Amino acid sequence: MVRVPRLVFSGLDVGRIRFAIMPFQEVLKAARGLGLRHPPPGLAGWRHSVRPLLPAAARPVLALCGAHPRHLPDFLTPQPPARPWSFEDELSAALDDPAAPVMADTVAFADVLRSTVPVVDDLIQHPDEGRRILERSFVALHRAVLAADWPRMQAQLAADVSYRARLAARHGVAAMLDTLCPQFVRWRYPYLEFAGPPAADHALDGRGLVLVPSMFLTDGVHRQLNDRQQPMLFYPARTAAEFWRDGARFAGPDGRLAGPLGVHRAVLLRTLAARPGLGTGEVAAALGVAPSTASAHVARLRRDGLVMTVRSARNARHELTPLGWQLLDANIA
Structure with missing residues (x-):
């Protein structure tokens, strides 16, 4: 059949x-x-x-x-x-x-x-x-x-x-x-x-x-x-x-991640390591910034392959990728 x-x-x-x-x-x-x-x-x-x-x-x-x-x-x-x-x-x-x-x-x-x-x-x-x-x-x-x-x-x-x-x-x-x-x-x-x-x-x-x-x-x-x-x-x-929605572009001929993380994004990585699955509002509260700023930081880290975002209905939850964990383990952040 x-x-x-x-x-x-x-x-x-x-x-x-x-x-x-x-x-x-x-x-x-x-x-x-x-x-x-x-x-x-x-x-x-x-x-x-x-x-x-x-x-x-x-x-x-x-x-x-x-x-x-x-x-x-x-x-x-x-x-x-x-x-x-x-x-x-x-x-x-x-x-x-x-x-x-x-x-x-x-x-x-x-x-x-x-x-x-x-x-x-x-x-x-x-x-x-x-x-x-x-x-x-x-x-x-x-x-x-x-x-x-x-x-x-x-x-x-x-x-x-x-x-x-x-x-x-x-x-x-x-x-x-x-x-x-x-x-x-x-x-x-x-x-x-x-x-x-x-x-x-x-x-x-x-x-x-x-x-x-x-x-x-x-x-x-x-x-x-x-x-x-x-x-x-x-x-x-x-x-x-999410990867393509962020407008991902190739990193360039050398393949390096684009630029230093910056203080807020370094703190964001450490925060998600300690509290995986935070929403954007919770990230904003943890960083002490506006939700729009937190969303921009998350998007940048996501484009760099350090953070992943999963959407369910109207909620978005963020967590580290293996590459994000590697950066933290090497104390780069």
């Missing part, structure tokens, strides 16, 4: 849920945001700011990732290991593995396209050269628009994973899944339903699930389901909307 797409869990699958941060997949999602005719929600300003930075070498990746709003060849999403991955490690796993079924995955991708894409034809007709073209293109795109700003984005993703791990530890895995991404995902054991075209149920069959937060995925969830990998579900990080 064809219905809303669902993953079917067993008790064993629930115990095999894990998280991963995948930097190369963020480049894929960024390329998708640049390549699609209409930008995903929240990314219009970012697209406008980075388009002048795009080198010609990035065009094959933009064409590939913009060819279909939901699909890419599966070989571009390798199985994440238990250890953290760098962009280079993940890129190598995707494009340098001789066992990867590049031909079969690319042909399957070509079948869902309405028109041909030159880089797809290259992958089918000349797989080795097609891989090298993509590798050079991914590296060029990464260097141009993502590498400098990656520390801030990684801090947001790490904060997302940390929050969900704490939630699962305190309230159980069901509570974590139930709040994963309410606008796109719904948990009703044994089913995890998610937004997407109608599809038959997909049983996890004891393989568990890898949950991957994304800063660039703002318009839904993406799945990676095949017989050779642990299933993966990519979802919007809980701070992604």
